[in-house]
Structure formats: structure tokens, C-alpha cells
Amino acid sequence: MSDDGYVPLIDREREPEQRVHRELTKPSRERLQLILKSLVGNNELEYGLEKIVKKVGLETLLDTDIAQEVVGNEYFGAVILYSETVYTLNFISFVINRAYEKANQNRFASSMLGYDASDIQNTVEEIENVLITEGILWEIEHKQNRYIEFHRIESESMAEIDEKVQALEEQEPWDDVLRGYNDAYERYINGDFDDTLVTKLYNSIEEVLQTICVDLEEWTDDRDRSHGYYLDLLNEHDVYDANGITAPELNQLLGSLEKMVSKVGNDRKQRHAYHDRAYCTLLIHQVGAYLYFLISRYDDYKN
Known part of the structure; x- marks a missing residue:
């Protein structure tokens, strides 16, 4: 992408690389x-x-x-x-x-x-x-x-969600913001189903929330607040639908991830608790879907 925000047609039309497959390649x-x-x-x-x-x-x-x-x-x-x-x-x-x-x-x-x-x-x-x-x-x-x-071991839409998230990386500032998600995906493909993968997924959602609320909209200058605080800011500025269902759901997911990160961080015995490919598949799918929701909803809000 150039400094003026222009994305060449060849980049916009380029198909994201499919990283997971339901069938043998x-x-x-x-x-x-x-x-x-x-x-x-x-x-x-x-x-x-x-x-x-x-x-x-x-x-x-x-x-x-x-x-x-x-x-x-x-x-x-x-x-x-x-x-x-x-x-x-x-x-x-x-x-x-x-x-x-x-x-x-x-x-x-x-x-x-x-x-x-x-x-x-x-x-x-x-x-x-x-x-x-x-x-x-x-x-x-x-x-x-x-x-x-x-x-x-997965739902049918996991590959589709990952392709959508990869497509978002072609746009600034999401290329840097989504680095944690990509790092987690690389660990997944390498078979590293561990606490680091969980932490990177958690941090990727926090980074998106902070980028929107602090860097882009300047609704606050505090990058050290809980995820619930940033979700409330998004809700207050009508980034979500009026029914307000998604914010509590996302807050619940982030709360669960936060507990996992805290638990494995404080207890060495728990650091292999997530060596389960099926569970990490589900987790990446969920986080990818929420990342796509947050960014695409924010884009709708801006446009």
C-alpha cells in the first residue's frame, strides 16, 4: 500500500493463501x-x-x-x-x-x-x-x-474466516495489528499447541480494540485498560448493532482467554494444557471470526 492509502488492483484481487484445508491437498x-x-x-x-x-x-x-x-x-x-x-x-x-x-x-x-x-x-x-x-x-x-x-476436527467455515482475516491485512493499519493472530496461526501449522498460541490470540484481539479506541478514534489515551472498557467504548459510539448482543459475547470470550493466559502464565504445570489440536482449531476459528467482525464492523462505522 502507498502512503496515500491506494491499494493496487493486483493486490486487491490477489487471493489470500489458504492455510487450512478440509480435504487432502x-x-x-x-x-x-x-x-x-x-x-x-x-x-x-x-x-x-x-x-x-x-x-x-x-x-x-x-x-x-x-x-x-x-x-x-x-x-x-x-x-x-x-x-x-x-x-x-x-x-x-x-x-x-x-x-x-x-x-x-x-x-x-x-x-x-x-x-x-x-x-x-x-x-x-x-x-x-x-x-x-x-x-x-x-x-x-x-x-x-x-x-x-x-x-x-473443524467447522466448515474456518478456512473461509482465515481468508477474510488475511484479506484485511492488505489494508493499513491492520497488517501490523494482526501480527499476533498470524503468529498464532504459524504455531498452529507447526504443531505448537501451547500457551504461547493462546496468549498471541488474546493479545491480537486486545491490539485491535486498542488500535480502534486509542490510535484511530482517540476516544481514550489509555492503553492499559481491560478489554471490557474498550468494548464499552465501541458500544457507546454505536459501532455495534443496537441490540447489543455481540459486545457481551465478545467480552465473555476475552474473559475466558484472559483466564487461560493468566493460569498458564502463573503455573508451569499448566503450560502444556492446550496441546490439543482440536481445541486450538476451535479457538483460532473463534478468534478469527471475532477479529473479522470487529474490523469489518469498524470499517462500516467509518464509512
Whole structure:
């Protein structure tokens, strides 16, 4: 953006990078294919393919044009690379669970099979790492005998909200103000589900409130007040709708975040309390939605 506030068309039309995905992406599929092939042999892959074909049929599993070009063992890779996400993940779980079953039944698994239970566990961790670092909104649930299942972990609108927040960063002064939110998102994508992530999300909302009330509107010169004080200022100046429902809801969210930040800050034992991807997904979604609401409502107020 130039000093006069002009945003070039190419920047206004540029699509924000999608950081989270409800379905497997091409890079995630390619990584999963390599990880799975490095662990097991054709027997386990054939077992997984047979199981998934029995469930949905080959025509459902693979597009006809793709299936006609696949030969021999390439079917395994094709399922991972081209099938719908739910079928690909089912296939992977069938293969992993079959490997666990064989390893559990064989005392000499490492020499007989080429892998043992610890190798499978390492592979599962690698798969989990792909889901996290590629922003794939699925997670692995560990069942009895170490068997695994895949589950979705988010609401449908999380990616949409993040794209909207990223679009706001193209406008001043929000590029700097939203840095805390972006830092939290980077921690999320890196798998750092910790107290620092929670703190950065809390600070990002406080920064937006202070920017509006202190820097832009100069309704106060005090940057050390509680979030409730700034929310009241927004309400007093009719930034919210007249029904006044959203201000109490946002105040409640910020109060909860504040308690979390205080708790983990004062108690070292609590600093790993938020190592839960599903919970952090929900938290980022909520905070992103409120950030977008605050800024877009303020923009409406100014215009």
C-alpha cells in the first residue's frame, strides 16, 4: 500500500493463501504416499485396497479415466493420490491397522516383516505431522491395540474466516495489528499447541480494540485498560448493532482467554494444557471470526 492509502488492483484481487484445508491437498497426498510405501510391502497394501474396494467399489474409489491408466501395484499410489479424502484416509487406516495386527502376532516382526510396532508408531507420527504441517483438518484417534481412525476436527467455515482475516491485512493499519493472530496461526501449522498460541490470540484481539479506541478514534489515551472498557467504548459510539448482543459475547470470550493466559502464565504445570489440536482449531476459528467482525464492523462505522 502507498502512503496515500491506494491499494493496487493486483493486490486487491490477489487471493489470500489458504492455510487450512478440509480435504487432502496434492503435497499432502504425495508425502503420505512416500511415508506409507517406506513402511509396508505389497501384502499390507493389497489388504488395504481389498478392504476399501469392498466398502465402496472400484468405480467409486477411482475415476474411470484414472483407473484405466493404472496397472499393477500403481493402484496403491493412485488411491492415495486421486481418491476422495475420506477413501484415501480409510485406505491408509486399513493398511496401518493391518500392519499393527501382523506385528502384534509376530514376536520376530522386525526380521520377519521388515518392521515392528515401533516402526509403525513412527510412521503414524509422520502421518500426523503431514496433517498438521499441511493444514489438513483431520486428526488421528488412537484406538485399542494402537489401531487408528481418522476424524474431522473443524467447522466448515474456518478456512473461509482465515481468508477474510488475511484479506484485511492488505489494508493499513491492520497488517501490523494482526501480527499476533498470524503468529498464532504459524504455531498452529507447526504443531505448537501451547500457551504461547493462546496468549498471541488474546493479545491480537486486545491490539485491535486498542488500535480502534486509542490510535484511530482517540476516544481514550489509555492503553492499559481491560478489554471490557474498550468494548464499552465501541458500544457507546454505536459501532455495534443496537441490540447489543455481540459486545457481551465478545467480552465473555476475552474473559475466558484472559483466564487461560493468566493460569498458564502463573503455573508451569499448566503450560502444556492446550496441546490439543482440536481445541486450538476451535479457538483460532473463534478468534478469527471475532477479529473479522470487529474490523469489518469498524470499517462500516467509518464509512
